[in-house]
């Protein structure tokens with residue numbers, strides 16, 4: 266498909282921020298990090314999953330806010346939304362606003378707002394695949410159990426945003442595990458896939474970098490994974506951190522450690538075209554072989 270946007274180079278800033286139990290502190294951390302990213306030249310800035318809410322299902326309602334629809338004015342009672350709008354306007358920067366617990370009609374969603382450089386909300390992604398896992402401890406990894414579906418409802422839509430540079434696809438954390446979503450966004454013309462996330466100390470070391478690179482190699486796109494920093498309080502959810510960007514060749518362009526930090530990387534959407542032409546997998550697909558199976562679940566005897 267024809268490319269959307271200029272296809273020109275631009276700089277992406279990753280903000281790996283500390284999340285506090287005091288929302289005002291988390292928002293102040295986000296504000297300082299976005300300002301730092303802009304000072305370092307970022308034109309599009311990304312925050313982590315739940316950047317203003319400790320990551321635990323028991324907090325999602327308490328910290329939840331009402332989020333406007335794209336094109337709608339923000340409710341003044343939503344401090345995280347107000348901050349995102351103010352930051353986008355003040356710095357004239359595009360923002361992929363991590364995620365927030367969204368309260369709507371008795372439901373709670375894990376939602377990412379995307380704002381343009383005028384502070385307009387141009388897209389809203391609700392996490393489509395909820396993080397429900399139950400991993401047993403082994404000698405080499407701690408146990409990890411999480412059940413977002415106790416509180417959260419899943420989003421029902423794929424999210425694509427047209428920016429001045431290229432089309433961008435947005436997913437949230439566990440969404441990155443589903444290659445079909447990344448491939449669908451790529452089929453719709455995305456050249457950058459952004460996943461605010463908050464992996465953990467069990468799956469993070471094993472899979473975070475691998476998944477970022479895997480989606481990059483599947484889709485021949487830039488893949489941006491942005492996490493909060495690890496909490497110093499052992500009673501909190503321990504985020505893996507390691508915010509990172511892989512290029513369309515699946516090369517790691519930046520990878521943080523677990524401390525707070527701001528990382529700015531230049532990306533070039535036209536590089537996706539070069540890689541896609543050199544290794545033209547999207548034109549070599551054998552849909553006749555596997556599309557009939559695309560919606561099948563594993564046979565029950567294998568579960």
Ligand SMILES: O=C(O)CCC(=O)C(=O)O
Pocket residue numbers: 314395396437438439440442462463464465468469472
């Ligand atoms: O997929 C994983 O292992 C982690 C996912 C996660 O932390 C999340 O979806 O919030």
